[in-house]
Amino acid sequence: MYYETILKLGISAVLGLIIGLERELKRKPVGLKTSLVMSIVSCILTIVSIESAYLFEKASNITMDPLRLAAQIVSGIGFLGAGVILRRENDSISGLTTAALIWGAAGIGITVGAGFYTEAVIAVILLMISVEFIPFLTKLIGPKQFKEKEIRLELTVSRDVHLTTLISEIKNLNLRVKHVRVKDLDDFVVIQLKILAHEKRFTTDVYYDIQKVAGIKQIDIQSLS
Structure with a gap:
């Protein structure tokens, strides 16, 4: 009995460790310690749920759901997962994979x-x-979209610059324009763009290429992926 419990906790710890290491190596907000805790605690709660139902049925002859406590883990993990989903200033969402792996670590603990x-x-x-x-395979043999990275670009340009021509020149730099937003200022115009470039193309190289486009006074560039 006790040896089996220790075995289960050990296996869930090892499997949680594998999931945590993957997140830790990618410097994600939920890493090694969180995944270990989720997997081990989910495992012990499942064990308690099963064993307590068995003992209660044996003592009182009343049948209980052996996984009733474990079932609450799944819904409870949702709150923790929601905490790692972030919305950045550029309206992009991050943390979805991490949230899914938190749920996965708990599921592994329940399974063990x-x-x-x-x-x-x-x-x-x-x-x-x-x-x-x-993901590596899709980038290797998948369509072009899987081999591109997203870049946020904010350009400050003179008022006498024709914006349609400017965007066409940016497209001619082997960049795909995904989203355009124009904001009027007193003396200048600010253009906010989301562009797609090949994943192997450095963001700094994109910066130097755009810097050569006439009429641009200031560049703010950020890689989103």
């Missing part, structure tokens, strides 16, 4: 706690393939 060791190991392997190998 319920005694499905092989299934838990296979699930972690598939998770790692999904977040590491599949």
